[in-house]
Amino acid sequence: MQVIPLKYGTIFKRAFGQPDVFCQFTKDILGIEINIDKVHTEYEYPEPIGFVRSKYDLFAEDTEKRIIVEIQQVKEDDFFDRFLYYHLISMVEQVGGYQAYGFDRTVYTIVVLTSTPRDGSINFSCAVSDMNPIDEYGRTFVVYPHRLVFLCPRQVNDKTPPLVKKWLNFIEDSLDGEMDEVDYPDTFWKKIMAAIQKQTINPALLSEIKDDAAWEEAKIRFVAEGVEKGLGKGREEGRAMLLKQQRETVLQAREMGLDEMAIAKLTGLTAQELKKITK
Structure with missing residues (x-):
């Protein structure tokens, strides 16, 4: 049935x-x-x-x-x-x-x-x-x-x-x-x-039920979109935090007198990446 x-x-x-x-x-x-x-x-x-x-x-x-x-x-x-x-x-x-x-x-x-x-x-x-x-x-x-x-x-x-x-x-x-x-x-x-x-x-009640169903689907969609936006924002914030930490590490290494080759080995970054994050 x-x-x-x-x-x-x-x-x-x-x-x-x-x-x-x-x-x-x-x-x-x-x-x-x-x-x-x-x-x-x-x-x-x-x-x-x-x-x-x-x-x-x-x-x-x-x-x-x-x-x-x-x-x-x-x-x-x-x-x-x-x-x-x-x-x-x-x-x-x-x-x-x-x-x-x-x-x-x-x-x-x-x-x-x-x-x-x-x-x-x-x-x-x-x-x-x-x-x-x-x-x-x-x-x-x-x-x-x-x-x-x-x-x-x-x-x-x-x-x-x-x-x-x-x-x-x-x-x-x-x-x-x-x-x-x-x-x-x-x-x-x-x-x-x-x-x-x-x-x-009856059609009138069925229409009301369809409205309920449509609203529930809309709420699920809005929540999913909100989660996706939140994940995107989280990824952006994560990248910014990582960049900040890398920059601080590089600057501290330079203050300690390490050369670029030693810093690259320490951080795992290329010479080009070192130059970019410390601009």
């Missing part, structure tokens, strides 16, 4: 924005049951919190829990800080009064990273950050149930929790644009595949 890869935010929101899919994903990743009627996309709080206005790819609430799911391809170095900020904003937003500090809803933020840095700095499939204090005896006090979870479909391994693994394998399988229906016989998985099947995408 030809599918739109789940690395594109538009198609990820189409698939995971279905309430039953969202609830099952949340249950398998977080181990909690939620009761929701709707999943919001591109959600913003009515009033700005902090100095940066945040939009959430997928956002849902029940009376006790606030669940956020984000899809992100790692292109920027600040993604850990950015999603910590998103996570904290969804906590701070709840403290609207002056009488008490209180978080009526537990905040869970799930970030799906469909690419990882080339330097290998991310080599996990599932990592969880919580805020529970740990004392000097190594005991954890469960006072803050909030959690920030990072998932990396491309890094699935034998330590990946089974329920998490099935979702990551599904997402990773979509990334090349093709999936085998035989691998997903259950009705539930077929429903998600139907949402991302290429031939079911």
